[in-house]
Amino acid sequence: NAGVTQTPKFQVLKTGQSMTLQCAQDMNHEYMSWYRQDPGMGLRLIHYSVGAGITDQGEVPNGYNVSRSTTEDFPLRLLSAAPSQTSVYFCASSYRTSGRNEQFFGPGTRLTVL
Amino acid sequence: SQKIEQNSEALNIQEGKTATLTCNYTNYSPAYLQWYRQDPGRGPVFLLLIRENEKEKRKERLKVTFDTTLKQSLFHITASQPADSATYLCALDGGAGNQFYFGTGTSLTVIP
Secondary structure, three states: OEEEEEOOOEEEOOOOOOOOEEEEEEOOOEEEEEEEEOOOOOOEEEEEEEEOOOEOOOOOOOOOOEOOOOOOOOEEEEEEOHHHHOOOEEEEEOOOOOOOOEEEEOOOOEEEEO | OOOOOOOOEEEEEEEOOOEEEEEEEEOOOOEEEEEEOOOOOOOEEEEEEOOOOOOOOEEEOOEEEEEEOOOEEEEOOOOOOOOOOOOEEEEEEEOOOOOOOOOOOEEEEEEE
């Protein structure tokens, strides 16, 4: 199993550009989520999904969109990039939507918005 | 939401000693508390989970305690090794189970 994969690893955008961060998992996990990690802030939940066709907002959803058309894929879209979105983004998945299930994280995407 | 505080300072210890990391939370008590390890440039990796009705959980050299009265979890690494050097994160479920809250992490360095 490849686990959770993310592309790209690095990305530089100009303010106002849009892009999609890709996330895929091959473990047939129901639950998938996106976090951003900033120095001194820890991991903060952006959006999550409890299954195909179902998404919901996390702690910091503004400026981001998600969709979940398949169990495997959970892309994160930046609609109009802003310097405040410079961060490291992690995608994670787990078997079910419960705190008793461990989360598997991808390797991350380091995004810089100029 | 939940506020989570971990040791704000980096922790340096000598090889062979026991490292103790703290995770304090406010508001409601979670049903589950998880600990993760994160190496530089990598995603977090799950280590241990403890339930609210468990006082202690062990896995090899790792031990986690959970005190719902103090709203605190302690994470211990016994017989520490330089390879244990990393950032350790605690995570709590958000009550409904759909959201997880992470602490900012504690950076641990084990000195040979």
